Amino acid sequence: xxxxxxxxxxxxxxxxxxxxxxxxxxxxxxxxxxxxxxxxxxxxxxxxxxxxxxxxxxxxxxxxxxxxxxxxxxxxxxxxxxxxxxxxxxxxxxxxxxxxxxxxxxxxxxxxxxxxxxxxxxxxxxxxxxxxxxxxxxxxxxxxxxxxxxxxxxxxx
Amino acid sequence: xxxxxxxxxxxxxxxxxxxxxxxxxxxxxxxxxxxxxxxxxxxxxxxxxxxxxxxxxxxxxxxxxxxxxxxxxxxxxxxxxxxxxxxxxxxxxxxxxxxxxxxxxxxxxxxxxxxxxxxxxxxxxxxxxxxxxxxxxxxxxxxxxxxxxxxxxxxxxxxx
Numbered sequence: 001x002x003x004x005x006x007x008x009x010x011x012x013x014x015x016x017x018x019x020x021x022x023x024x025x026x027x028x029x030x031x032x033x034x035x036x037x038x039x040x041x042x043x044x045x046x047x048x049x050x051x052x053x054x055x056x057x058x059x060x061x062x063x064x065x066x067x068x069x070x071x072x073x074x075x076x077x078x079x080x081x082x083x084x085x086x087x088x089x090x091x092x093x094x095x096x097x098x099x100x101x102x103x104x105x106x107x108x109x110x111x112x113x114x115x116x117x118x119x120x121x122x123x124x125x126x127x128x129x130x131x132x133x134x135x136x137x138x139x140x141x142x143x144x145x146x147x148x149x150x151x152x153x154x155x156x157x
Numbered sequence: 158x159x160x161x162x163x164x165x166x167x168x169x170x171x172x173x174x175x176x177x178x179x180x181x182x183x184x185x186x187x188x189x190x191x192x193x194x195x196x197x198x199x200x201x202x203x204x205x206x207x208x209x210x211x212x213x214x215x216x217x218x219x220x221x222x223x224x225x226x227x228x229x230x231x232x233x234x235x236x237x238x239x240x241x242x243x244x245x246x247x248x249x250x251x252x253x254x255x256x257x258x259x260x261x262x263x264x265x266x267x268x269x270x271x272x273x274x275x276x277x278x279x280x281x282x283x284x285x286x287x288x289x290x291x292x293x294x295x296x297x298x299x300x301x302x303x304x305x306x307x308x309x310x311x312x313x314x315x316x317x
Contacts, residue, residue, distance in 0.1 A: 017215060024212035026200050028192060029178055042178060050176045057219045060173040064210040070310055071158060090303040102304035105227065105297040117308045141262050149253035150245035157220050
């Protein structure tokens with residue numbers, strides 16, 4: 001993944017990005033409320049957010065959930081996949097809607113790392129069994145978290 | 158568990174909300190709710206902790222954090238709590254979890270480390286190793302994003 005040169009952000013863009021990563025207003029006119037806090041017009045906030053989204057700096061605006069509170073469980077998996085098989089393996093894994101993150105990482109054995117969310121650990125185990133069966137990749141580590149010390153709050157931009 | 162209204166609000170805000178003056182009115186209309194009912198339910202879901210964060214998710218590669226590394230650390234179990242807290246307090250660390258080790262993978266503490274370049278990810282990890290005395294660790298850099306999406310909870314139609 002080659003980083004493109006970041007599009008230039010002005011100070012107002014940075015303040016806006018720092019403001020909207022959490023506690024986005026849940027009010028009839030949220031962009032107007034953000035504008036009032038920051039001394040900007042609603043139209044300016046809307047235009048900046050639309051541009052930052054179009055430029056790919058904002059991936060999305062919405063809710064991030066605690067899977068366990070919604071009755072779901074999650075895990076982190078690491079698979080040992082031959083380099084030539086990565087594409088095929090990724091296609092097989094990514095087909096599951098509960099696979100939300102999947103990265104190729106630079107480890108000499110466990111090179112494909114992905115997260116799985118599902119209604120139960122049994123369902124995750126059956127997904128992994130099906131993936132092993134389909135791809136022939138036998139070594140898949142299943143590493144559910146037992147303790148959460150921190151989940152991303154926000155990036156200072 | 159969640160009632161039908163709550164599930165429809167979760168389904169409406171797990172994607173990308175509109176960048177328009179009254180985004181919740183639009184989402185409410187699509188869900189067959191009034192704007193007021195939608196806002197009340199959404200606030201309540203947040204207050205009860207179902208929504209852990211509500212707002213913008215950035216592409217960190219494009220916002221000054223070009224490098225990210227997963228740190229996998231091998232920590233004595235009786236020190237995991239203290240060291241996990243120490244790591245979680247670092248601002249360059251976005252996620253920190255304990256996970257069970259396995260016979261072929263002995264690491265039990267995991268961190269996502271973000272910096273402007275890989276050398277600085279290494280520097281951050283070295284500083285943590287020095288501060289904690291935990292020197293058995295790996296930094297796994299992502300070489301390719303194979304998938305990055307949000308979970309779809311409670312889709313309108315039945316799941317495959």
